[in-house]
Amino acid sequence: GGYLTPRSLRGQRVVLYFYPRDSTPGCTTQACEYRDALPQFQAQGAAVFGISKDSLASHEKFVAKHELNFPLLSDVDKAVHTAYGAWGEKTMYGKKTMGVLRTTVVIDAEGTVVAITRGVRAKGNAERTLALL
Numbered sequence: 143g144g145y146l147t148p149r150s151l152r153g154q155r156v157v158l159y160f161y162p163r164d165s166t167p168g169c170t171t172q173a174c175e176y177r178d179a180l181p182q183f184q185a186q187g188a189a190v191f192g193i194s195k196d197s198l199a200s201h202e203k204f205v206a207k208h209e210l211n212f213p214l215l216s217d218v219d220k221a222v223h224t225a226y227g228a229w230g231e232k233t234m235y236g237k238k239t240m241g242v243l244r245t246t247v248v249i250d251a252e253g254t255v256v257a258i259t260r261g262v263r264a265k266g267n268a269e270r271t272l273a274l275l
Contacts (some may be wrong), residue, residue, distance in 0.1 A: 143146065145225075146150075151189065151222070151249075151253070152190055152251070152252070152253055153251050154187055154188065154245075154251055155186065155187050155188040155189070155248070155249065155250055155251055155275065156188065156190075156191065156248070156249040157176075157183060157188050157189070157190045157191070157243070157246065157247070157248055157249075157271055157275075158191050158193060158246070158247040158249065159172070159176070159190070159191070159192055159193070159246045159247070159267065159271070160193050160194065160223055160226065160228035160244060160245040160246070160247075161173070161192060161193075161240060161242070161244055161264070162194065162241070162242040162244065163194060163196060163242075164194060164196045164200045164203070164204035164214075165200075165203070165204050165207070167216070168264035168265070169194075169202075169205050169264060170208060171264050172192075172264035172265070172268070173183050173192060173204070173210055174208055174210075174229060175265070175267065175268035175269065176190050176192065176210075176212060176264070176267075176268045177208065177209065177210050177211050177212070178268075179268040179269065179272060180212055182201075182272055183272065183275070185274070185275040188248075188275055189252070190212040191209075191212060191213050191214070191215055191218050192212065192213075192214045192215070193214070193215040193222060193223075193248050194214070194215075194216070194242070195216070195217055195218050195220055195223065195242070195259065196214075196216060197216055197218065198216045201214040201215075201216060211230070211237075221264050221268075223242065226234050226245060226247050226258065227232060227243070227245065227258065227260065228239070228242060228243050228244075228245035228260070229242060229243065230243055243259045243260050243261060244260075244261060244262050244263075244267075245258065245259065245261075245262065245264050246258070246259045246267060246270075246271050248271065248274050248275065256274075257274045259271075259274075
């Protein structure tokens with residue numbers, strides 16, 4: 143289990159943001175922005191989920207350390223990343239590697255994807271996503 147089935151969330155909007163790794167500077171900034179903006183997302187009827195390929199144990203530490211108020215999902219085999227195009231080729235230091243493409247997905251109450259933004263900047267992502275709701 144632990145997979146996000148649109149059926150289980152039917153009736154509410156969902157923001158799913160894919161990020162590279164727990165406890166790294168950019169990802170921490172991004173998570174804390176979502177934490178602080180959560181009441182605004184809830185006011186729009188949206189649930190927020192962070193998702194990475196970190197383990198649940200890693201997520202627990204990250205949540206506790208930053209008092210995150212929304213769930214983090216673990217996608218170790220990258221199946222969900224792949225489904226949403228959040229895993230692919232990227233260029234780092236002039237070399238092409240496979241990795242996490244920081245991606246934000248907005249799903250409406252019927253379970254339809256209404257917006258996907260890829261290559262998002264961690265800082266300000268929560269605020270920009272709020273504007274899409």
